[in-house]
Amino acid sequence: MDSAEIAVLIGGIVSIVGVLWFFFGAREEDTGAKNVASGPIYACPMHPWIQSDDAAANCSICGMKLVLQDEKAAMP
Ligand SMILES: [Zn+2]
Numbered sequence: 001m002d003s004a005e006i007a008v009l010i011g012g013i014v015s016i017v018g019v020l021w022f023f024f025g026a027r028e029e030d031t032g033a034k035n036v037a038s039g040p041i042y043a044c045p046m047h048p049w050i051q052s053d054d055a056a057a058n059c060s061i062c063g064m065k066l067v068l069q070d071e072k073a074a075m076p
Contacts, residue, residue: 042066 001009044050044059044066057066 041069043069 039053040055041051041053042055042057043052044062044064046064047059047061048069050059050061050066051069052066055066055068058064059066
């Protein structure tokens with residue numbers, strides 16, 4: 001294997017890694033944006049672990065109407 005083949009091989013690997021990184025990075029941002037834009041989370045004020053994306057849902061423990069939850073605030 002001469003230096004030209006090695007250069008092509010390294011170039012190919014770098015390209016593939018770059019493309020994968022781009023897609024995975026972009027996908028994470030997409031998912032986050034979609035969750036905020038089209039998938040608001042509703043949670044029980046008394047039982048925050050009871051969550052639904054259905055605004056009309058009720059808590060399965062106490063039956064209270066779920067309220068809109070800020071997903072970022074819920075993160076520890
Ligand atoms: Zn509840």
